[in-house]
Amino acid sequence: MKFEQLDAPGYERVIYAHDEVSGLKSIIAVHSTKLGPAAGGCRMFAYDDLELAKTDALRLAKGMTYKNAAASLPLGGGKSVIIADPKTDKTPELMQAFGRFVDSFNGQYYTAEDVGISVEDIAEAAKFTSYAAGLEQGEFGSGDPSPVTARGVFLCMQVAAKFGLGSSELRGRTIAVQGLGHVGMHLCQFLHDVGAHLIVTDINDQAIEEATSRFDASVVAPDQIYTQDADIFAPCAMGAILSSDNIEKLKAKVVAGAANNQLVDNTAGQKLHDKGILYAPDYVVNGGGIINVAAEILKISDAAWVNEKVETLATTTDQILTHAQTQNALPHVVADQFVDEILAKA
Ligand code: NAD
Numbered sequence: 001m002k003f004e005q006l007d008a009p010g011y012e013r014v015i016y017a018h019d020e021v022s023g024l025k026s027i028i029a030v031h032s033t034k035l036g037p038a039a040g041g042c043r044m045f046a047y048d049d050l051e052l053a054k055t056d057a058l059r060l061a062k063g064m065t066y067k068n069a070a071a072s073l074p075l076g077g078g079k080s081v082i083i084a085d086p087k088t089d090k091t092p093e094l095m096q097a098f099g100r101f102v103d104s105f106n107g108q109y110y111t112a113e114d115v116g117i118s119v120e121d122i123a124e125a126a127k128f129t130s131y132a133a134g135l136e137q138g139e140f141g142s143g144d145p146s147p148v149t150a151r152g153v154f155l156c157m158q159v160a161a162k163f164g165l166g167s168s169e170l171r172g173r174t175i176a177v178q179g180l181g182h183v184g185m186h187l188c189q190f191l192h193d194v195g196a197h198l199i200v201t202d203i204n205d206q207a208i209e210e211a212t213s214r215f216d217a218s219v220v221a222p223d224q225i226y227t228q229d230a231d232i233f234a235p236c237a238m239g240a241i242l243s244s245d246n247i248e249k250l251k252a253k254v255v256a257g258a259a260n261n262q263l264v265d266n267t268a269g270q271k272l273h274d275k276g277i278l279y280a281p282d283y284v285v286n287g288g289g290i291i292n293v294a295a296e297i298l299k300i301s302d303a304a305w306v307n308e309k310v311e312t313l314a315t316t317t318d319q320i321l322t323h324a325q326t327q328n329a330l331p332h333v334v335a336d337q338f339v340d341e342i343l344a345k346a
Contacts, residue, residue, distance in 0.1 A: 022097040025083040029061035034346040038078025040064035041114030046085040071287035086116035099128030133296040142296040145289035150186030152288030155314040157256040164254035164278030171195035176230035179237025180207035183258040235259040256280035281335035
């Protein structure tokens with residue numbers, strides 16, 4: 001395997017690896033180990049070129065520094081990308097080579113699942129490194145993080161409702177859920193259990209059928225979800241959906257959901273604020289998944305540890321939204337400041 005160090009100011013270590021035998025082309029980006037070893041998933045995507053893959057790896061690695069710190073985890077931020085099409089290029093040999101690449105970081109970086117990478121793929125990588133988490137098997141195997149992510153979103157949504165709607169009570173509220181995947185479906189269950197009304201959308205008909213039969217949810221087309229008469233909008237599909245156009249359409253007074261990188265850019269946060277819509281910062285709200293993975297990395301088998309950490313996400317959201325309200329500041333800016341202070345003290 002050939003390694004090449006990539007130039008990335010502000011990052012601790014960014015390496016590109018190419019293994020001719022398996023065809024692996026991968027980048028591991030370590031943004032910060034100030035709080036502990038860097039942890040963040042591996043994304044497999046058919047990037048058009050190395051530069052695009054590097055840009056994504058850097059952006060995601062820095063995001064993990066912020067997410068891990070906001071979740072009060074003793075972990076830094078890192079991420080990896082594999083340049084390949086998950087539908088056609090994935091082989092056990094490729095994932096094993098990736099495991100060897102992760103191992104070459106000697107514990108400076110822990111990997112796990114992300115878009116395009118399954119539990120089975122991580123299990124292949126784990127044959128060649130002990131720095132892989134998100135496994136089903138093993139003493140500390142943490143399995144699917146999605147139910148924990150959904151619980152965190154639910155708890156933070158209650159807090160956001162307190163600030164944006166005047167009460168944390170979700171019974172009788174209408175929630176528009178975009179995306180009924182691993183997290184979205186679990187979130188719907190939490191919301192249904194407390195008596196919320198659900199308006200849902202997805203591009204997958206099977207998921208729609210499941211949500212209508214289990215939660216008596218109303219269904220709308222994907223492009224109609226923004227204009228619904230809902231109290232809360234919960235993005236649980238793709239990132240970058242809070243664009244100027246979509247914010248213009250939004251009727252909900254609160255945005256709180258699982259999707260990563262919801263704001264298209266910083267002006268989107270301002271636009272939400274100007275429209276009187278309260279935005280619960282995504283990387284705080286969706287930290288449950290990495291908390292679940294962290295228990296495996298830190299070899300903690302106590303479910304109470306995970307539960308307490310997830311509850312802390314709600315406390316942190318409360319602190320951030322209190323500060324934002326009293327200072328008339330943007331919640332996502334306050335969240336970044338909150339993390340910058342943690343990092344400065346470390
Ligand atoms: P998933 O792939 O299981 O689910 C996404 C769902 O969104 C799918 O059902 C898909 O059909 C649907 N979808 C895609 N495009 C859509 C569109 N245009 N309109 C409506 N629905 C659409 O993913 P997931 O694991 O549930 O994660 C959801 C989001 O939360 C992602 O952004 C992910 O990065 C983020 N997230 C997930 C976790 C976790 O624990 N899984 C943790 C943190 C953040």
